[in-house]
Amino acid sequence: xxxxxxTGSDAVRIVAHHPIVWFARRIFSGVVVVWAAATFAFLIQCxxxxxxxxxxxxxxSGNVGPASSAELAAINAKYGFDQPLAVQxxxxxxxxxxxxxxxSYQQHRPVAAIIAEQIGPTIVLAIAALLIAWLIAILTTLxxxxxxxxxxxxxxxxxxxxxxxxxxxxxxxxxxxxxVKLGIFPVIGGNSPIGLVLPTLALALELSGFFGQVVQxxxxxxxxxxxxxxxxxxxxxxxxxxxxxxxxxAALPGITLSGWALGKLLxxxxxxxxxxxxxxxxxxxxxxxxxxxVPIVSGAVLISAALFVLASIxxxxxxxxxxxxxxxx
Amino acid sequence: xxxxxxxxxxxxxxxxxVESLRVSFGRxxxxxxxxxxxSFSLRPGQCLAIVGESGSGKSVTARSLIGLAGRYANVHAxxxxxxxxxxIGLSDRAWRxxxxxxxxxxxxxxxxxxxxxxxxxxxxxESLLLHGAVSSREELAxxxxxxxxLVGVPEPExxxxxxxxxxxxxxxxxxxxxxxxxxxxxxxIADEPTTALDVTAQAHVLALLEETKTRGxxxxxxxxxxxxxxxxxxxxxxxxxxxxxxxxxxAQIFRDPRHPYTRQLLDAVPSGRPxxxxxxxxxxxxxxLQQMQLPLQSLPKSHPILLEATGLVKRxxxxxxxxxxxxxxxxxxxRSGETLGIVGESGSGKSxxxxxxxxxxxxxxxxxxxxxxxxxxxAECERRARRRSLSIIYQDPLGSFDPRWTVGxxxxxxxxxxxxxxxxxxxxxxxxxxLVGLSQALLDRRPLExxxxxxxxVAIARAIAPNPAVIVxxxxxxxxxxxxxxxxxxxxxxxxxxxxxxxxxISHDLSVVRHISDRVIVMRRGRIVDSGVTxxxxxxxxxxxxxxxxxxxxxxxxxxxxxHSATIxxxxxx
Numbered sequence: 001x002x003x004x005x006x007t008g009s010d011a012v013r014i015v016a017h018h019p020i021v022w023f024a025r026r027i028f029s030g031v032v033v034v035w036a037a038a039t040f041a042f043l044i045q046c047x048x049x050x051x052x053x054x055x056x057x058x059x060x061s062g063n064v065g066p067a068s069s070a071e072l073a074a075i076n077a078k079y080g081f082d083q084p085l086a087v088q089x090x091x092x093x094x095x096x097x098x099x100x101x102x103x104s105y106q107q108h109r110p111v112a113a114i115i116a117e118q119i120g121p122t123i124v125l126a127i128a129a130l131l132i133a134w135l136i137a138i139l140t141t142l143x144x145x146x147x148x149x150x151x152x153x154x155x156x157x158x159x160x161x162x163x164x165x166x167x168x169x170x171x172x173x174x175x176x177x178x179x180v181k182l183g184i185f186p187v188i189g190g191n192s193p194i195g196l197v198l199p200t201l202a203l204a205l206e207l208s209g210f211f212g213q214v215v216q217x218x219x220x221x222x223x224x225x226x227x228x229x230x231x232x233x234x235x236x237x238x239x240x241x242x243x244x245x246x247x248x249x250a251a252l253p254g255i256t257l258s259g260w261a262l263g264k265l266l267x268x269x270x271x272x273x274x275x276x277x278x279x280x281x282x283x284x285x286x287x288x289x290x291x292x293x294v295p296i297v298s299g300a301v302l303i304s305a306a307l308f309v310l311a312s313i314x315x316x317x318x319x320x321x322x323x324x325x326x327x328x329x
Numbered sequence: 330x331x332x333x334x335x336x337x338x339x340x341x342x343x344x345x346x347v348e349s350l351r352v353s354f355g356r357x358x359x360x361x362x363x364x365x366x367x368s369f370s371l372r373p374g375q376c377l378a379i380v381g382e383s384g385s386g387k388s389v390t391a392r393s394l395i396g397l398a399g400r401y402a403n404v405h406a407x408x409x410x411x412x413x414x415x416x417i418g419l420s421d422r423a424w425r426x427x428x429x430x431x432x433x434x435x436x437x438x439x440x441x442x443x444x445x446x447x448x449x450x451x452x453x454x455e456s457l458l459l460h461g462a463v464s465s466r467e468e469l470a471x472x473x474x475x476x477x478x479l480v481g482v483p484e485p486e487x488x489x490x491x492x493x494x495x496x497x498x499x500x501x502x503x504x505x506x507x508x509x510x511x512x513x514x515x516x517x518i519a520d521e522p523t524t525a526l527d528v529t530a531q532a533h534v535l536a537l538l539e540e541t542k543t544r545g546x547x548x549x550x551x552x553x554x555x556x557x558x559x560x561x562x563x564x565x566x567x568x569x570x571x572x573x574x575x576x577x578x579x580a581q582i583f584r585d586p587r588h589p590y591t592r593q594l595l596d597a598v599p600s601g602r603p604x605x606x607x608x609x610x611x612x613x614x615x616x617x618l619q620q621m622q623l624p625l626q627s628l629p630k631s632h633p634i635l636l637e638a639t640g641l642v643k644r645x646x647x648x649x650x651x652x653x654x655x656x657x658x659x660x661x662x663x664r665s666g667e668t669l670g671i672v673g674e675s676g677s678g679k680s681x682x683x684x685x686x687x688x689x690x691x692x693x694x695x696x697x698x699x700x701x702x703x704x705x706x707x708a709e710c711e712r713r714a715r716r717r718s719l720s721i722i723y724q725d726p727l728g729s730f731d732p733r734w735t736v737g738x739x740x741x742x743x744x745x746x747x748x749x750x751x752x753x754x755x756x757x758x759x760x761x762x763x764l765v766g767l768s769q770a771l772l773d774r775r776p777l778e779x780x781x782x783x784x785x786x787v788a789i790a791r792a793i794a795p796n797p798a799v800i801v802x803x804x805x806x807x808x809x810x811x812x813x814x815x816x817x818x819x820x821x822x823x824x825x826x827x828x829x830x831x832x833x834x835i836s837h838d839l840s841v842v843r844h845i846s847d848r849v850i851v852m853r854r855g856r857i858v859d860s861g862v863t864x865x866x867x868x869x870x871x872x873x874x875x876x877x878x879x880x881x882x883x884x885x886x887x888x889x890x891x892x893h894s895a896t897i898x899x900x901x902x903x
Contacts, residue, residue: 148400226442232397233434234456234508235425245444323446324492 026316030309037305041298042092052081055292059105101302102295111299114284119303122273122280126265128196129203130258136204137211141250142242146220163209167268171202171275188277199276203268207261211254219250252323259315263308344515344547345371348408352389354401363389365571373515376548378562380555380594382810386571387551391518395432396424429456433509437521439501443493449504450489453477456511476507480537498675499530503537510541517541518549523557527674527837532881535560553810556598556883559583567591597815600840600884608815635799635831636663636686640695643681655681657855668825668832670846670863672839678855679835683801686833687719688712700798717745717795724804726788730776736787737772743794761790765820782813789820793828801833806841818845839882843867851875
């Protein structure tokens with residue numbers, strides 16, 4: 001199609017397939033997902049059993065037992081619980097748009113501030129674990145996969161083992177072995193880089209088992225493809241073919257999994273943080289859930305949704321870079 | 330230029346010497362020998378063809394020459410030397426210095442032989458980088474473009490930026506050859522370089538190989554098809570079961586084949602035989618059909634119109650979002666009892682049309698009438714009852730079978746529900762197997778346990794099971810070796826003569842279509858460019874396109890009076 005003969009509708013079609021348009025669409029649908037998550041979090045607050053005002057009074061005062069109706073009315077008026085649901089919802093969404101996630105019942109501080117100061121270590125932990133998992137999966141696959149030897153079989157078994165072991169169990173074992181018995185790493189790491197090692201490993205090992213299996217499967221399949229023979233016939237070494245041709249193909253399913261993995265890591269991190277007594281969202285969230293500090297929990301839901309959307313956009317972009325065959329649709 | 334006689338250059342020493350090559354797989358006890366005692370030598374400017382059906386050991390032989398026979402292969406030879414250098418027991422590092430630089434290797438089907446995730450230019454330039462033949466990025470780019478130009482890829486600058494799937498089959502294959510020629514190796518080995526291509530692309534690639542030979546390269550050409558190698562080869566080895574059954578100059582082999590297997594291979598080439606004659610030697614159909622109680626379709630013998638397509642149009646959305654007509658106003662009629670051949674290159678809309686005839690896709694415009702009644706315009710629930718009257722045979726039977734089903738179940742599944750009892754159904758299945766020349770011992774086999782020819786026979790048995798009036802054959806023999814192709818074509822011919830069935834026979838292979846069809850339609854870019862009685866079309870083609878297709882047909886040397894490579898039309902449809 002030449003530019004000269006291009007009609008209006010053709011122009012629209014070309015625009016619709018432009019990467020920027022694709023990206024804008026992707027962002028838009030991401031916003032919709034976050035909005036849905038916000039609505040969900042809001043509705044959960046409303047349908048939770050028990051009177052919200054009563055819960056707030058209990059959480060704030062630490063008393064159990066029913067509050068007086070005057071107290072309840074004051075709280076209802078303060079939080080706007082006496083207004084119609086639609087108005088509450090509207091205000092809630094408006095607040096979110098201003099970056100206000102409400103105030104913690106217990107700490108009397110803005111939820112956004114609490115999450116902001118705690119989320120850093122959690123994200124660092126999750127991303128470190130993702131990178132380490134990828135590194136382990138790639139290196140082991142690159143050197144061992146598809147070779148007919150004892151190492152290849154051992155690798156396979158190890159991956160299956162790691163993928164099925166619960167990370168908190170692994171965390172405990174690592175803790176006992178490396179921190180208590182051998183004393184290489186601190187038992188309670190705080191936020192020092194050395195303290196990051198064991199929690200990261202605990203999370204990454206499980207994931208590397210998953211990645212490893214997926215990547216390795218594809219890797220051995222691609223090793224049999226004719227283009228591998230073609231490259232070998234050009235004089236490329238076995239390792240060269242693995243690195244330059246096969247790995248890229250094998251990484252594709254792993255990249256697809258990464259979006260899911262990041263979500264899994266975030267939830268896994270919460271447990272691991274508790275095991276290692278690390279600072280992070282985990283401790284805050286566990287405390288908030290057990291004390292029914294609803295604004296923190298729903299704030300965390302919202303933030304997780306946003307992170308998830310972000311992760312899946314990054315995954316999509318990466319996929320496009322690695323696999324140029326993908327059409328923009 | 331294409332006379333079969335060798336041009337020995339006595340001054341030139343042998344470039345490659347192979348003596349008593351033996352290749353086996355597996356370890357000592359369960360050793361499986363696939364190549365036994367093969368010897369040959371190769372001089373510069375000479376082309377050696379190794380011909381045989383799949384499983385004959387020809388590819389393994391070729392791969393042994395670059396040390397890539399496979400991980401579990403044991404390669405032995407009394408002598409295996411390249412330019413005086415002993416190749417036996419070479420380390421991988423030493424092999425790598427030879428691969429690409431001294432011996433280039435081209436595999437079949439460039440779609441999977443080029444890395445599908447890398448740009449063409451990168452693949453072609455890979456050998457240059459690997460062996461340090463270029464010093465800068467600019468030089469690399471220039472060399473790549475020059476190579477693509479050399480092999481005749483149009484617009485090399487833009488094509489270098491494309492991915493393999495964005496090129497046509499012929500262009501891809503040529504790019505693959507370019508990557509093998511990058512370092513100007515002295516020997517080029519091509520393993521089935523034209524098998525996946527349609528005639529015009531095939532002619533291009535063969536011309537390119539021929540030209541490579543005239544530039545003084547030694548060429549080893551591997552193929553299952555004697556017609557393909559007849560144009561380029563000086564010397565031919567015919568292999569079967571890992572052994573050379575016949576060897577000689579091309580002229581000898583084509584004029585005076587000694588071994589019965591060679592004769593069988595020659596006979597299997599449809600373009601070398603009178604139309605409709607038997608192509609395979611053995612009597613493939615064992616039981617006399619008369620004894621069988623096949624309820625034949627009782628169609629009147631006056632050859633009424635069975636299928637009538639009027640103004641079929643089907644459009645698809647292209648990758649850039651624009652609509653493209655895959656089939657653009659096609660009309661034809663097909664009479665009962667006749668075989669209508671449809672020829673065209675890949676992308677000409679043949680298969681799309683077949684899907685519309687089968688009412689699997691709805692035409693955007695036009696309609697198909699079946700046996701004088703509406704067909705494509707019906708609602709699916711009305712059509713379902715009559716669907717059994719139209720069967721299909723696909724190119725790749727493996728893909729059309731459920732891999733977990735047994736042969737018995739596959740065939741039984743398409744029997745009419747009128748056959749009620751389990752025993753009767755089984756009897757019918759055995760009858761059908763017998764009819765297509767398969768033993769009932771195959772009943773409990775699964776598709777993966779069958780050979781390619783057996784699979785296609787099962788597909789045929791399945792197609793005739795519901796007593797169809799029409800069988801749409803979509804490239805039914807394109808994936809098969811010539812010798813198997815011959816048997817399948819014979820079987821189809823036999824069934825047509827004995828069952829009341831008509832074929833809509835789709836193929837890119839003119840010689841096959843010519844062999845089996847009564848009338849032929851030539852399609853290009855979704856339109857009919859030529860149609861008529863088969864002999865008429867081939868004797869007196871009307872359109873330039875048909876003429877060029879016929880000119881590009883691979884023929885055995887003995888059938889060629891004059892040079893045939895005069896007409897090579899412009900590059901096919903992208």
